[in-house]
Amino acid sequence: MTDGSFPGSLTIARAGADDLEAIIAIYADDAAGGHGDGWSEATAPRYRAVFARLDANPDYALYTARLDGRVVGTFLLHFYETLVGIGGRSCTLHAVGVAADCRGRGIGTAMLAAAEEAARARGARSLRLTSALPREDAHRFYRAAGYIERYRAFAKRL
Numbered sequence: 001m002t003d004g005s006f007p008g009s010l011t012i013a014r015a016g017a018d019d020l021e022a023i024i025a026i027y028a029d030d031a032a033g034g035h036g037d038g039w040s041e042a043t044a045p046r047y048r049a050v051f052a053r054l055d056a057n058p059d060y061a062l063y064t065a066r067l068d069g070r071v072v073g074t075f076l077l078h079f080y081e082t083l084v085g086i087g088g089r090s091c092t093l094h095a096v097g098v099a100a101d102c103r104g105r106g107i108g109t110a111m112l113a114a115a116e117e118a119a120r121a122r123g124a125r126s127l128r129l130t131s132a133l134p135r136e137d138a139h140r141f142y143r144a145a146g147y148i149e150r151y152r153a154f155a156k157r158l
Contacts, residue, residue: 009068026073092129
């Protein structure tokens, strides 16, 4: 998936293990998301193990957006079956992130379009996205992209 409207070359494709450090750097740079991510010798084995499980599971697809070869964005799709709504396939979009120095350049818009295309291609009837409450700039972006708040989610740390 590419978009020629960027200065340089933007490509959106499945992530590989070699992309992990750059992906984690994007997460780490998201202070509003507040997940405490960071790549180090201590954390790398855990990230690699989780990536291996995601990559082996056909219900997940981790993507990167590359601008002139540099990883500048990422998102994760999770496909699942549901009985709700007379049954069918749904998809949730998680962990959307764009490198801080690349925000506002249309990369997020291109990633949403790619996520929607991938979800449709795999038969999903809907695409739901999750976003941490403090990420108000992201919420404005999602609303502008046509997403509406239809659900309230709850979480509990275990």
